[in-house]
Amino acid sequence: MNKLKSIGNYFKDFGTAIVKGDIWVKLSLFIMGAGYIARKQVINGLIMIALQAVFAVMCVFYAAPNLAKFGTLGTVQFEQVFDPLTLISTVNDYDNSFLILLNSIISLFIIVAFILVYIANVKTVYRLQRNKEEGLHINTFREDIKALFNEKFHITLLTLPCIGVVLMNIIPILVLVAIAFTNYDQQHMPPSALFTWVGFKNFKSLFTTSVTVTFGYSFGKVLVWTLEWAFLATFTTFIGGILMAQFINNKNTKWPKMWRTLFMVAIAVPQFVTLLLVRNFFADSGIVNTICANIGLTDFLKDVGLVSEHLTYIPFLTNPSWAKVMIVIINIWVGIPYQMLVATGVLMNIPTDQIESARIDGANRLQIFVKITMPYVLFITGPSLITDFVKNINNFNVIYLLTQDVYVTQDQLLANSHAKEIDLLVTWLFRLTNEYYNYKMASVIGILVFIICAAFTLVTFTQMIKGNREEDFQ
Amino acid sequence: MKKTVGFVTRHLFLAFLVVVWLIPILWLVVTSFSGYRGINTAHFFPETWSLDNYKALFLEPDSVVQYVVWFRNTLVIAIFTCIISTIFVLMVSYTMSCLRFKGRKGLMSFGIILNMFPGVLSMIAVYFVMKSIGLTNSHLGMIIVYSAGSGLGYLITKGFMDTISVSLREAARLEGASEAKIFLRIIIPLSKPMIVYTVINSFLVPWGDFVLAKLMLNSGIATDWTIAIGLFNMLGKSLINKYFSIFCAGGVIVSIPISILFVLMQKFYVEGVTGGSVKG
Structure with a gap:
């Protein structure tokens, strides 16, 4: 119940920021740095604009092409044509199902992370507006950096370990789950073959x-x-x-x-x-078996029936x-x-x-x-x-x-x-x-x-x- | 009279247990000095004694035995793994123990749950992630695999930091120290025993790990391997009769530094298992 409430509040704050925000906050919905620049936090603003630009480029050149094929996991079969005249073999522009899967998951991750940053950005910009209206102090860039070693020190400390955990724990787990719903096996090994979604067939x-x-x-x-x-x-x-x-x-x-x-x-x-x-x-012909045979244990176990008759050793x-x-x-x-x-x-x-x-x-x-x-x-x-x-x-x-x-x-x-x-x-x-x-x-x-x-x-x-x-x- | 009998049986029983526990180790040591290269299946002690196996290990590398290279590989991987892991663990423990921020409890629970899932399960996926960025068969890749997720193992160190008096930090804050300064100048020096534990613990990982290394270093080139894979490879069906006693010699050599570190660490081991709940 408490959890639901805090999630509700999260979006409510976002809504308030949009509704009550001035023109700069609203502009921040499109150009993320706008609100900062309006409050004279130029460097923060530029960083946000750069981030947005990088994200846009990533979307166009990385996320979009991969996510477009995510539904089929690729359709273009690997083909190699050997040209007997030039003695060069050319490979077509084939799809690698595994890379599509992996890149799509990473893209989804980046997109979710960006959305969170985006929402936080609008909220921060709105807070800056409120601070200005109330005549409160607005941090300079230098003060923001300082805060990263003080009241926001947790962000500084957790960033690298979190990236590590996402890369080595969370993404592999998601990939593993995804593969369970595909037909990825020896007959469908990228790059020479494609694999695709099969639903719950493997579970069945x-x-x-x-x-x-x-x-x-x-x-x-x-x-x-x-x-x-x-x-x-x-x-x-x-x-x-x-x-x-x-x-x-x-x-x-x-x-x-x-x-x-x-x-x-x-x-x-x-x-x-x-x-x-x-x-x-x-081992079957190991030292323990030699000793057991020498002291007659092997024969004894045969008589008792613990070792089958045709063996000359104890099958440890x-x-x-x-x-x-x-x-x-x-x-x-x-x-x-x-x-x-x-x-x-x-x-x-x-x-x-x-x-x-x-x-x-x-x-x-x-x-x-x-x-x-x-x-x-x-x-x-x-x-x-x-x-x-x-x-x-x-x-x-x-x-x-x-x-x-x-x-x-x-x-x-x-x-x-x-x-x-x-x-x-x-x-x-x-x-x-x-x-x-x-x-x-x-x-x-x-x-x-x-x-x-x-x-x-x-x-x-x-x-x-x-x-x-x-x-x-x- | 009855007391003496009890005393003697008690100690005879213990001696018997010790013999049971040490026989394989003894076999390892004596076989490493054997003059015969394969497995001696007839006698416990070798018939001829020699130092040839150790000589082969260090001075005569071939396509199967590259012991010095393996040792160096493992050492390099272990050193970097241990540095990165220790830093990560300290950073996360300090954050979780001494700083208060929104979502701390949630993050902590998430970390504990994630850490309980065994790494063996997702290793195929880890392998593919590493392969797609071209880091299989590379020592950098091994370092990343061993240390990237290490921040999750923060629980013990955090438990230790929880016991450091909060008034120390408050006093420093009144003097105007930043959180970063408190972390570096106060908490880290006070956590020395825990740092020793983390350092040794993460240093030992690459020496003992078999499965991840086997999966990641699959090129089949002996000079890429770590000790664990190299020694495992010697016992393959076609090689065992030529390399078994060299394997034993390798096992003895690698055990020496590892057991020293292990003995140093054992007093922390108890706390590690009981989650620090033993506060004597």
Whole structure:
């Protein structure tokens, strides 16, 4: 309700400025600098006129040609004609669908930004008029510049970071969303071919399973495993980290610092090194398999039925069930030291008087852990637990580095849509783009992951807002 | 008696865990000194010891191994990324923490939500944006990719700045200092620990990142790569039997500076995860 009101006010102010403004304000509707020049802010006026001119040029030469083709994403096919006489091949003036899409989105962005500046400009000019009528001081250019380092310092500070975020976060997200509604794939790769809008077709094919299209089947399987994985990965490392921290911080444990440092060594090595290493450690013909065969573990597992008869090794990372278990275990190995660090920090700040009084009342260690320690830790790290869950949904590194080039799926239906049993949605998405150039389906999957993550992050976010006491310490 | 048994089992258990955690690392180190280039699948410790792998790494670059070049590439990217990211983070945190203006709350919420969306998802689009301006396979492009959106990670530093007493700023304002001066002369010197955290954190990004670099530096020319891609490439099916122990040597060398920085940073790590809610 409040939001609607402020939006209403925004346009109301704009209307008042136009209606009540004098001739200069009205002239500013056409020549943006006019109002400034009339109030002797010549440099501001010239800057505005220049801005308007640049915008006009941009519209004519950049925005208009691209936006005109935005509806079709281009119609002129790439053609190359080789002239046997001159030995030169000429290329026609073809349309590049992707560039049209990208440039159109950037153009729309610039146009929206310009409209905002335009409205703000009229309002400012009107305020200048009011100031003059009331005999208030009107800033000189030098004073305006000074204000950028004082009461308007936020504009100076935020400009560059905002441009960065728009370029690297917002525009890519918009492009991604747009591609999901096109047929951009290996058969439609610019510059040699065009792609165009197809509506919700890709979304439909993600949920269908037929003889030729198996995306529906794969999506279901991959989604279930992604959620299973995120849940397992988050909770195993979380609980493990707390237990380990408790164990090391216990007063019966000697040299707690040394133990902690030893565990830290394992995670100080960059993750891509350890993961690639562990992958070879557990390879089908790797060192662990040699040892297991030597001590008879392989034969034992064969007898129990955990390893199928015709294999001479344990398929740690090549059999779907084994690989899933191994991935979770290896992730515990990677994740527990981190969680231990965090839990140690949290546990050190635990209010000791509560534990003390519980002990006096006769509570045993387990009761204290369940009734006091855990609720406290959960209270502090609760929000980060959800963030971890979302991070694990997108935990590209662990899955990709452990299984890429190693794991081959036997499931023909999965293979048809280039998925594997151990894929997360993000690794599947990565393979679809990086190896099969199926951008349209990758974008659709990307959007769905967005929605899943958004649902979880919104929960965290409302929590954070609730606990937002930013001025408590100032 | 019972106490001693408990003491011994407790420490034996811890020792066992440490062994589990350190075995792969130990394997990395011993294999890097192996005289055999491929994977030794029969024995944990190498049969012959030598320094050849390190020599190959530094002195004998070929079409696959360009370690010194990779190291330099990654270092350059990391230095610039860390400078730009730190400046961006400081600017945004100061604005959000100390300045009051219309739309601040809205902008903050928007930033937090945007930052929660994982970058892996929009990376294809990032790749295309960079490709259309010709910045794939360039280190400038990598720097932009790593640092442009870094302003969104302002939350921790802002939380720290929130704890700096407001009376300091008010006093400075009474003395006639401008906001810019307060930012540069008062807040930045007081935020030193947070700056160290941000610097190290953003410095580590290019060393650990694999997926973005793999996507962006796809020319197949070894001298363009960063360490992560170079080492990954050595383990391809056709190369692994000739380069595995060199990979291990490379892994050991890159781990040394990274782990030192990591240990320096670990005391800030807790605050980073709990969003500064642990105020001891």
